[in-house]
Amino acid sequence: MTMQIAFTTELGTLYQGDCLDVLASMADESVDLVFADPPFNLGKDYGHGIDDLLDEDHYLAWCEKWINECARVLKPGGAFYLYNIPKWNIPLGGFMNATGLMFRHWIALDIKLSLPIQKKLYPSHYSLLYYTKGKPKFFERPRLPIQVCRHCGGDVKDYGGHRNKLHPDGINLSDVWTDIPPVRHRSTKVRGANALSEKLLERVLTISSEPGDVVFDPFGGSGTTFAVAERMHRHWSGSEIGDVEPIRRRLAGEAALDVMPGLGDAAKGVKAS
Numbered sequence: 109m110t111m112q113i114a115f116t117t118e119l120g121t122l123y124q125g126d127c128l129d130v131l132a133s134m135a136d137e138s139v140d141l142v143f144a145d146p147p148f149n150l151g152k153d154y155g156h157g158i159d160d161l162l163d164e165d166h167y168l169a170w171c172e173k174w175i176n177e178c179a180r181v182l183k184p185g186g187a188f189y190l191y192n193i194p195k196w197n198i199p200l201g202g203f204m205n206a207t208g209l210m211f212r213h214w215i216a217l218d219i220k221l222s223l224p225i226q227k228k229l230y231p232s233h234y235s236l237l238y239y240t241k242g243k244p245k246f247f248e249r250p251r252l253p254i255q256v257c258r259h260c261g262g263d264v265k266d267y268g269g270h271r272n273k274l275h276p277d278g279i280n281l282s283d284v285w286t287d288i289p290p291v292r293h294r295s296t297k298v299r300g301a302n303a304l305s306e307k308l309l310e311r312v313l314t315i316s317s318e319p320g321d322v323v324f325d326p327f328g329g330s331g332t333t334f335a336v337a338e339r340m341h342r343h344w345s346g347s348e349i350g351d352v353e354p355i356r357r358r359l360a361g362e363a364a365l366d367v368m369p370g371l372g373d374a375a376k377g378v379k380a381s
Contacts, residue, residue, distance in 0.1 A: 114352040120344035127326035130347040131177035140321035142178045145191040179207035185245025187316035190237040197235040209239040218286040251278035309336035331355035
């Protein structure tokens, strides 16, 4: 597939095509933040020409290629976030280490993955790897409101009797995020299942970027990264190998299309062999 410009705004450009082709056209050290939500290789149907059930070696070899390219285009001090299931983020973290990027956090997002699996613990979190190219040029640690009981209104924790000493803006964000809701209701989706919560991208961009920074997403999916970047006044670019119409309509402020179930932010970039 030859890449082509699919949509532009004053802040960003969306390309339709293979992310590796788009990355090859980008200059070294040209973006401030990379957010990557690749296909999870779980056998979902993402449309003609996209294979989401590769053998493990093939999948990992493909991931290593785009990880290396994303590291290349990242500016010194820039941040690289990689969202996947734990099974894959273990070896993918190894690839990121090999590029010379600096590990910052394994962030666990408390979201149920599926129904319980026989003879296994119930999988209930996604993994978000956070790396930087050297010392981060920008980092802001958000504070969360103190959690209260929805029934009685009292604090859920007693904080060891030091509740009166907590910061008035709330508690420091940890590396376990329990407040990111899955996007399940049809009215909140623009593209089938598995769309990412805008709250997740808002948090990532808050932690590791400032207005005017450049954000790159190689797997456009439903366009959540681009929509949030627009709202938070970040420049952006990204690619999508499949149907870009849902992204275009979202960014243009048009009504969402009814599309094939299963398409979402997590499936967006493996060519069929």
